[in-house]
Structures are given as structure tokens and as C-alpha cells.
Amino acid sequence: xxxxxxxxxGAAPEGVWQAPGRVNLIGEHTDYNEGFVxxxxxxxxxxxxxRRRPDSGIRLLSTFGNQGLTTADAGSLERGTAKGWTKYPLxxxxxxxxxxxxxxxxxxxxxxxxxxxxGLASSHAIECAVISALNELSAAxxxxxxxxxxxxxxxxxxxxxxxxxxxxxxxxxxxxGHALFLDCRDQSCRxxxxxxxAAGLVLLVIDxxxxxxxxxxxxxxxxxxxxxxxxxxxxxxxRDVGMEDLEEAxxxxxxxTYRRVRHVVTENDRVLQVVGLLGSAGPAAIGPLLDASHAxxxxxxxxxxxxxxxAVEAARAAGAVGARMTGGGFGGSAIALTPVAAExxxxxxxxRAFAGAGYVAPEIxxxxxxxxAMRLA
Ligand code: GLA
Numbered sequence: 001x002x003x004x005x006x007x008x009x010g011a012a013p014e015g016v017w018q019a020p021g022r023v024n025l026i027g028e029h030t031d032y033n034e035g036f037v038x039x040x041x042x043x044x045x046x047x048x049x050x051r052r053r054p055d056s057g058i059r060l061l062s063t064f065g066n067q068g069l070t071t072a073d074a075g076s077l078e079r080g081t082a083k084g085w086t087k088y089p090l091x092x093x094x095x096x097x098x099x100x101x102x103x104x105x106x107x108x109x110x111x112x113x114x115x116x117x118x119g120l121a122s123s124h125a126i127e128c129a130v131i132s133a134l135n136e137l138s139a140a141x142x143x144x145x146x147x148x149x150x151x152x153x154x155x156x157x158x159x160x161x162x163x164x165x166x167x168x169x170x171x172x173x174x175x176x177g178h179a180l181f182l183d184c185r186d187q188s189c190r191x192x193x194x195x196x197x198a199a200g201l202v203l204l205v206i207d208x209x210x211x212x213x214x215x216x217x218x219x220x221x222x223x224x225x226x227x228x229x230x231x232x233x234x235x236x237x238x239r240d241v242g243m244e245d246l247e248e249a250x251x252x253x254x255x256x257t258y259r260r261v262r263h264v265v266t267e268n269d270r271v272l273q274v275v276g277l278l279g280s281a282g283p284a285a286i287g288p289l290l291d292a293s294h295a296x297x298x299x300x301x302x303x304x305x306x307x308x309x310x311a312v313e314a315a316r317a318a319g320a321v322g323a324r325m326t327g328g329g330f331g332g333s334a335i336a337l338t339p340v341a342a343e344x345x346x347x348x349x350x351x352r353a354f355a356g357a358g359y360v361a362p363e364i365x366x367x368x369x370x371x372x373a374m375r376l377a
Contacts, residue, residue, distance in 0.1 A: 019128035031164030041174025053105030091154030119332020210331030287322025303329030318349035
């Protein structure tokens, strides 16, 4: 990467940083409700080589896409002006400027093997690699919590996607062999051992190839329903509603808002149960909770789609111990926790089911919990 950088920009980079995508094991649409999530960093990463420039020019190139060399000026970054993947690095530069760090000119080369549009936080991986680089190069001294909030600001206010803090947290704070149990109210977290392999399991990702965007309407409208629910119930966030409050809530909320609220409340409860089970019984025991999470997203939060439902059903019927869609929904990927002995039959069954339904062939691959963002060179 350093050689490619030098041939494009005429000088060696000052360094190379990488940050992973993520899979969320459980805890969907709970982050912006100040609830609990349990994602892990995956062994697919974005990598960025960077060199600061003496002026305010920014030159960006990626090894993917067809966007060619793009230029911008650090002195005049504005929401809505950046195109394609350049929104993410430019959004980070913009967000750092907003919090008072005078980031200026840069040459930047980006590479990534996180599948894009697959619900695995490929954009956050880019943002987290870039912020790790700029934090270190400018000696800004941001800790991971500050970096999570700055990249969230880039997503919300520059890219225009009203997302929470889960993806950046997994990418910046994740650890090999562990899932990240994160309390999104105060960003406190704990790494929970999640060793599927030792339990004879493999975590399969089924990318349905149905692409989604969280800058579109569905994600924002679910978020608005949650805010409405919290307001009617008189709480700061849905985090403050417990399982025992649901019956009363059903009388206070319209039926749709109630279903949205019920998803968030039960999902928070499932995260806590999964964390408990991982500690006491191991990964094989969490299957039914993954299944229940999917049903809740399909029926109450209504963010699944026929391809995700089929992936989950086919995987389970072929021997997965549990399966659910992962990420924001409306497309993207499902995960299937599968006994190693059943891996081939699960893969084949999902492929067969997709072909039979006339869907585009899914991409199926295994992931393992991996290290968070780091400097490579
Ligand atoms: C996307 C967002 C996250 C989170 C999930 C749903 O991945 O970026 O903040 O809200 O959707 O759990």
C-alpha cells in the first residue's frame, strides 16, 4: 500500500492504519435508544495510507469503485458536497474541524475488503481508519470515546445518516476473540469472550446482496417512532422502559409505536440474556435468542425483507443453532451461528433457497471476532 501511495502521490505515506467492519451479534436499533449492543469487529478491514500536506488541499484515491482521484479543500468542506466513498474521510476531517482540531491538507489512499452495502459497517470502517490516522498524526490525543462521537458526528451531520454509536465502537474498541458489550448510554463497555470455534461453531455471514442505505427513509422513521414512544411514555430514552412496563405501554401508545417500542425493550433484554449465557453456558446456548431477535425485527420493528427472512429460515432448517439479520436492516446481511459439521449443508441450503426463489445468489462467508483499529506501518 505504501508503494502504491508513493507512485500516486510522489512521496511515502507518513503511516498506514486499519479499522475493521463489524457484525452485530445481538442488540439491533437499541444504540440510539441508549440501550445495549453486543457487536464484534470482524476480520475484514479498511486500510488507509496518509500523508499531511503543507496546504489545505485534500487528494483522495481508493483501490475500489470507479471514482478516480478526487480533490477537495479542507477549508471549505460542506455537507452534501462530497460524493461516493469520499463522504466518509471528508466527513471525518469536517467533524474534527467542528470539535476544534485544525485538520488541513492530506493525501489519502484507501483500500478495503469489507463488503460495501452489506450491512457490515464498511463506511464506519473507513471513518475509523481515517480518524485513527488523523488523531495520531495531529497528536490530538482523542480517546476511543471521543473518536466514536466524532465519527458519529461525521455520519449524522456530514453524510446525513442518523445512525448511533454501535458500529464505530465495535471498530475502535473491539478485540480478538471477544464481542463488545456496550452500554450506549454512557459508552461503558466490557469485552465478552466469544469463541465460536472452541465451541465447534462457525459464524456465517449471508450477504443477501439487497443493498440498503441508512440515509434513506426507513432507518430515520424507525428512530422517529422510538423518540415518539419515549416522549409519550415520559422517559428520556426507551432504555428506561423495562419488560415489566410493556403492558401499561400498550394502553398508552398507538399499535405501531407500541410494536416498535416492544422490539427495543425486548431486544435490550435479549442482549443481557446473551451476555449472561455466553458467560455461563457458551455460544451454542444463544441460538434461541438470535432467533427471537430476528422475529422481533421482522414482526415488530419491520426492518427485515423477504431475502433476509429466507436466509434465516433456510439456515436454521439446515442446522444453524440460531440466525438473525444483522445491522440496520432493509437489506444487507444475516448471520447464522452454525455447527462446523453442518456448515456445508447450511451454505448449500441457503444457496438453493435463493435460487429457488429467483433471488440474486447470496455471498456466504465466515467471520471471526478480531482486533479493533490499529496502526499497521
Ligand atoms: C446501523 C447503525 C447503527 C445501529 C444499527 C442498528 O448499523 O449504523 O448505529 O443503529 O444500524 O442496530
